[in-house]
Amino acid sequence: MRQVYLVTHAEAQHHVDGVVGGWHDSELTARGRLQAERIAEVLANRIGSHPVEVYSSDLRRASQTAERIARRFGVDVQLDARLRERSNGEADGRPQAWLAGRRVPLPEYGDRLGHHDGPAGAETRLALVERLYPALDDILARPVAHQVVVSHGSASSYLIAAWIGMPMRSTDRGFFPLASGSITALLRNDTHFSHQVVSLNETQHLEGL
Template identity: 45%
Template structure:
């Protein structure tokens, strides 16, 4: 049986500073680091003892820091993959979020959505972002832990269920920071399941602290 645990990185400084993320290389906040420890412990309790685990992660620092915490508990080394980054927002990255919000042009309700121009210079199209994430998800399976971003989760799940990439522009799989999404392919019919989406129960102790 093939099982993927897709983790969105916990709280990062860009969220607190209210700046645009994308490829802007922000760090985890102290709360984010505590959440990363809880994520690692939650995954360790879910993955069967003795299972061979692979860890893949976006190479941006806010995700890598979390991946290192998880990988240490499993005794593996994270494989960094830039294709698991979230969408690039070009010249807007690292600038106040409100500036992007004012100029951002949302995609049309119908028509071309994946190649839509959001009016942000050097920003990545949704099509380009989806293409690289779909490619990253083509690796052989087993027990995999994938560290990525909230903005990338939709394409990760869409690629898992074999949604045509041109249809991914209409999909939205949302989850909070620090969440765990479990995906599974069963052995007989090879059907692919979304077992859970955006679970954050493991973060209760972090919030309480």
């Protein structure tokens, strides 16, 4: 059976500063580094001595989380830019209020995936899923049965959709709210070949930090 642990990167500086994340390349905070160590401890206890691969978005807040996990297993992090968060274009790194004042609201109906939020250079949700789905396919094509994938909040939500086989065009409404530093456990059952979401948005390991 294949087990995939989907990790949302730990607390980053842009969270504290109140600026837009996206492709803004912020680093983990001191608290975020502690969270990443706690995540690594949890995964080490679950996976044990089994061979494992660790994949990550190439943005620093994700890769710094992944590095602490990989260190526990004595493996390297495999970076993949396709696992990045959705780009907000010129809004990335600016105050959240700046984006809020310029964002074009997502319509309830119509082409929600192709909708452009407003800021120049921003990705559509369609562009996001079109890079995330193949990225997960490539990871799952590997023979290793235990894998850790470190990504971002919105991106990780779409990775779950890809895992359960949701067609890309059906992701225009589905969404899984995921907290920073959370763990979502995915399992492929080899008896009836189902792709299961065993746990979603685990955060209890962050208590006290």
